[in-house]
Amino acid sequence: MQALLSGQGLVKSFGRLRAVDGVDIAVHPGEALGIVGPNGAGKTTLFGALAGAFPLSAGTIRLDGAAITALPAARRCALGIARTHQIPRPFLGLSVFENVQVAARAGGALDADASVGTAAGILSRTGLHDLANRPAGALGLLDRKRLELARALATQPRVLLLDEIGGGLTEAELEQLVALILGLKAQGLTIVWIEHILHALLQVIDRLVCMAQGRVLAEGAPQTVMADAQVRAAYLGSDPE
Numbered sequence: 001m002q003a004l005l006s007g008q009g010l011v012k013s014f015g016r017l018r019a020v021d022g023v024d025i026a027v028h029p030g031e032a033l034g035i036v037g038p039n040g041a042g043k044t045t046l047f048g049a050l051a052g053a054f055p056l057s058a059g060t061i062r063l064d065g066a067a068i069t070a071l072p073a074a075r076r077c078a079l080g081i082a083r084t085h086q087i088p089r090p091f092l093g094l095s096v097f098e099n100v101q102v103a104a105r106a107g108g109a110l111d112a113d114a115s116v117g118t119a120a121g122i123l124s125r126t127g128l129h130d131l132a133n134r135p136a137g138a139l140g141l142l143d144r145k146r147l148e149l150a151r152a153l154a155t156q157p158r159v160l161l162l163d164e165i166g167g168g169l170t171e172a173e174l175e176q177l178v179a180l181i182l183g184l185k186a187q188g189l190t191i192v193w194i195e196h197i198l199h200a201l202l203q204v205i206d207r208l209v210c211m212a213q214g215r216v217l218a219e220g221a222p223q224t225v226m227a228d229a230q231v232r233a234a235y236l237g238s239d240p241e
């Protein structure tokens, strides 16, 4: 099966540091791929490379087999690559509804009328319907995460890149977030999820990649990757959970 989104030979250097150092990665249509690795492994930088946040030092990124390496982030978003950030980035002064509507108009290229319907549908899907008129800056953490997800969904993605969206939540909140992400997967959305909270990640993913020092250490079935000696060593012998 052809990958939906893939990177070959990806390198991103910051000065002398190769934050991403020769990574090959691919996610297939409908698949949920997890990415783990110690702090500084290059995971977020890899997402930046896939989403077009900066030019690569080397390598090729393909969507449906077509090279998109030279395309700017907005173009990649229009083609169906959406990303959430570790620290949610809503427009704090806008309402929840307006935030999602802006994303639908800018990222999903919808006109004003279409964006209203799309935003309403996404607020229902993400459990934010009752908070539609609340200023984004007044939301609690779980709802800020939901809004980050809603804004990404508003761009009508084919592949969703989730960057540590589980961080800081209570167990009960995490359960709600996992249920939401499982629902998106069940609807056929392709997902790549960077996450330190393994027990949440493992409920969702089909396949796991472990990165360390800018490289892929291991990839494959999640339990096999987590049992890998190199992977365990990368976590300095500590329990990755």
Ligand SMILES: Nc1ncnc2c1ncn2[C@@H]1O[C@H](COP(=O)(O)OP(=O)(O)OP(=O)(O)O)[C@@H](O)[C@H]1O
Pocket: 014, 017, 019, 037, 038, 039, 040, 041, 042, 043, 044, 045, 046
């Ligand atoms: N804009 C930048 N300029 C310079 N160095 C950077 C930049 N962005 C990331 N780095 C460095 O690149 C390396 C990889 O960082 P990255 O954030 O991709 O790791 P990560 O695996 O996502 O870590 P974490 O789990 O802590 O989020 C780190 O050493 C980081 O300090």
